[in-house]
Amino acid sequence: MRESFHDDLKRLNGRLAAMAEAAAEAMRRATQALLAVDLPLAEQVLSGDADLDDLRATCEDEAYSLLALQAPVAGDLRAVLAVVYCAEKLERMGDLAAHVAGTARRGHPEPTVSADLEPVFAELGEVTSAMADRLADLVRGEARGGYAELSRADERVDALHARVMATVTSPDWTHDQRIAVALSLLTRFYERFADQAVSVAKRLxxxxxxxxxx
Structure with missing residues (x-):
């Protein structure tokens, strides 16, 4: 029974890693759609968000089955409960990537990001998607030390978020205030994505x- 349990848990962790990879790809593609003003790509990200929702439901169903049928304790119990917790956070990360894509869609055909802030948002996309990719590695491998690593990445995201906010609230801001509001919300999506990734690493x-x- 124990061997069967660990086979089931390995399969469950595989699904969780797939969720992390999907969230990473969603944020990567959403950022590309945002900066390239690519409406079809933004639509692809939005339509693909349902796949992450389905993966979360599958993870939860399988985790609860393991709890009911195998009654794990100690480390095994922590591992199963972590899947439930992390699946919820990863689904939320997918939602946040979809929010970025939704912002790109609403702004089309005009760019949402002003030219002076394009490098900042490009870096936000790179850092946050890399954080989600790293979560997949932590699920499949050694999770020890992952929290500290992703916390450092989160500090970088916080600094970029602060740079955007300082720019759009500066007296020197020359663009439309509606753009300032959109960028304020947009950078918040990236910041929350990173926060969720740190929460996942902590639980793992x-x-x-x-x-x-x-």
Missing amino acids: EFAATGDLPG
Whole structure:
């Protein structure tokens, strides 16, 4: 029974890693759609968000089945409960990527991001998608140390977020105030995406070690 349990848990973790990869790709493509003013790509991200919702539902159903049928304890119990917690966070990350794509769609055919801030948003997309990719690695491998690593990446996202806010609230801002509002909301989506990634890394490390980092 224990061997069967760990086979099931491995399959469950595979689904969780797939969710992290999907969230990474969604944010990567949403950022591309935003900066290139690419409406079809934005639509693809929005329509693909349902796949992450389905993956979360599958993860939860399988996790609850394991809890009911196998009654895991200690580390095994932490591992199963972590899947439920992390699947919810990863689905939320997909939603945030969809919000970025939705912003690109609403602004089309005009660019939402002003030319002076394009490099900042390009970096936001790179850092946040890399964080989600790293989560997939942590699910499949050694989770110890992942929280500290992603917390450092989150600090970079926070700094970029602060740069955008300082720019759009500056007296020197020359663009339309509607653009300033859109950019303020937009950068918040990236910041929340990064926060969710850190939460996932924290829970994965707790599941692996029994010690809550932070």
